[in-house]
Amino acid sequence: MAETVTPFGTTSTHAHLLASLDPLLREWLPRQRWFAGKGRPVTGFTPVAVTELLPPDGRLGLYHLLVRVHQPPALGAPAHPGDCYQLLIGVREALPPRLAPALIGHVADGPLAGRTVYEALHDTRPAEVLLEALRARARVGGLRFERDPHHEIREGLVPRLMTAEQSNSSVVYGDTFILKLLRRVVPGVNPDLEIPLALAREGCPRVPAPTAWLHAEQAGEPDGAYVLAVLQPYVSGAADGWELALRELAKGEDFTAEARALGRATAEVHTALARALPTVTLGHTQLRLLVDGMTERLAAAVRAVPALLPYERGLRSAYEALATLAAEGRTWTAQRIHGDLHLGQCLRSPSGQWSLIDFEGEPARPLAERRMAQPPVRDIAGMLRSFDYAAHSAAAPAADWARSCRAAYCSGYAEVAGRDPRTDPVLLRAHETDKAVYEVVYEARHRPDWLPVPLSAIRRLAASEPI
Numbered sequence: 001m002a003e004t005v006t007p008f009g010t011t012s013t014h015a016h017l018l019a020s021l022d023p024l025l026r027e028w029l030p031r032q033r034w035f036a037g038k039g040r041p042v043t044g045f046t047p048v049a050v051t052e053l054l055p056p057d058g059r060l061g062l063y064h065l066l067v068r069v070h071q072p073p074a075l076g077a078p079a080h081p082g083d084c085y086q087l088l089i090g091v092r093e094a095l096p097p098r099l100a101p102a103l104i105g106h107v108a109d110g111p112l113a114g115r116t117v118y119e120a121l122h123d124t125r126p127a128e129v130l131l132e133a134l135r136a137r138a139r140v141g142g143l144r145f146e147r148d149p150h151h152e153i154r155e156g157l158v159p160r161l162m163t164a165e166q167s168n169s170s171v172v173y174g175d176t177f178i179l180k181l182l183r184r185v186v187p188g189v190n191p192d193l194e195i196p197l198a199l200a201r202e203g204c205p206r207v208p209a210p211t212a213w214l215h216a217e218q219a220g221e222p223d224g225a226y227v228l229a230v231l232q233p234y235v236s237g238a239a240d241g242w243e244l245a246l247r248e249l250a251k252g253e254d255f256t257a258e259a260r261a262l263g264r265a266t267a268e269v270h271t272a273l274a275r276a277l278p279t280v281t282l283g284h285t286q287l288r289l290l291v292d293g294m295t296e297r298l299a300a301a302v303r304a305v306p307a308l309l310p311y312e313r314g315l316r317s318a319y320e321a322l323a324t325l326a327a328e329g330r331t332w333t334a335q336r337i338h339g340d341l342h343l344g345q346c347l348r349s350p351s352g353q354w355s356l357i358d359f360e361g362e363p364a365r366p367l368a369e370r371r372m373a374q375p376p377v378r379d380i381a382g383m384l385r386s387f388d389y390a391a392h393s394a395a396a397p398a399a400d401w402a403r404s405c406r407a408a409y410c411s412g413y414a415e416v417a418g419r420d421p422r423t424d425p426v427l428l429r430a431h432e433t434d435k436a437v438y439e440v441v442y443e444a445r446h447r448p449d450w451l452p453v454p455l456s457a458i459r460r461l462a463a464s465e466p467i
């Protein structure tokens, strides 16, 4: 592995390299599923760090890039220095046909003139380089490849890039490990590493324990290093809760036993997290902040998706009911939670054990918010929404199916946690409303065809009808 070109800060080498990639990245980046700035033009790039992992003068070059992407701010949003993205850029004379889908483009000038650059995670050797660096706990420039000393990484594991639509990118190594490369990165502690490590310390078996991870040190940033990637054991042969639910729905089969098991698994994770990380009591002031946050998110959502406008007043009443309880002196306990729990984040192993994955939280929210203690009902609301999503994505309406799954999930949760979320309906409804509002914005931005699914829940929630 070669040394870093020059680790951090803008040098003329970085500037030249990035300038030569600029026109190609402007065209390629917005087409990536994980690119969060869709809908706004890319106007330029600034290097945060450029690290050479394989020298470009050989048959295959490999660069690790952290780049700040400049875009005009979204309508009404304040000016922003631009999001930072992690890219792995391969360099070859020409691409073999198997790598055609990975093409970024042909470089016209600069240090790589005449070469072809491509998304290196599609390629075997670059993916192997990452695993080797984690095994060796390598330091390359500002990149720190870390490994839990209690875990070994076997040699010879064959990599394959996952093709699923994701917010990040994942490479599976020989069905033994999965490496998740975070795409939009921010400095500071990342819950996708922090929470699984805390759960591993607690001995909670519901979350695959991190084996290794990648950090980038960064000069002059007060918030610490960037977390760039996490390697975990791969649950081989697993199906996710979303696929399973849709499969059972299509067959007209009952899913309540699995829903109950998922409720139990969620409660096990919450219980372990409440032991592992601090909990706080939410009194009137904190509750006010929570309700204000929900109200502001609703207002922003209405601006982004005008179809929400007729429901705004009805939805707001769910938040006001919660504020009223707080004003009467009710308090709630908050703790660290999953933060974006839905059926797709639950994996069932071939032996029937459920695991929870992806503790990143809602990707669009600021890191500090994603790391805050929150009422655990937020995760429960996410799962309840997910049963509703599944029922509304099925060919035939399946309201009863969703209702029985939601009830079974809450019962399973209560069996382990000792409290049933349905006994606090105002708290639950406010969180389900907040989640459905989030989903409307998410779908409008990423999958407009899906918009009717959360909108149907919005209609019911706004009318205070049973979900």
Ligand SMILES: Nc1ncnc2c1ncn2[C@@H]1O[C@H](COP(=O)(O)OP(=O)(O)O)[C@@H](O)[C@H]1O
Residues within 6 Å of the ligand: 162, 164, 165, 166, 167, 168, 169, 170, 178, 180, 208, 232, 233, 234, 235, 236, 238, 240, 344, 345, 347, 357, 358, 359, 360
């Ligand atoms: N430990 C694991 N074992 C098996 N598959 C996994 C594991 N972790 C993630 N996956 C698969 O990878 C997909 C993406 O992982 P996830 O952490 O949700 O990434 P993203 O944040 O990009 O959505 C999951 O939907 C799941 O199919």
Ligand SMILES: O=P(O)(O)O[C@H]1O[C@H](CO)[C@@H](O[C@H]2O[C@H](CO)[C@@H](O)[C@H](O)[C@H]2O)[C@H](O)[C@H]1O
Residues within 6 Å of the ligand: 166, 167, 242, 340, 342, 343, 344, 358, 362, 363, 382, 385, 386, 387, 389, 390, 439, 442
């Ligand atoms: O899995 P991610 O962390 O990328 O989460 C985002 O994408 C999800 C969709 O892939 C989205 O989830 C919504 O759709 C799911 C069905 O595809 C459904 O099970 C969820 O209940 C629904 O929220 C998630 O909200 C978003 O953050």
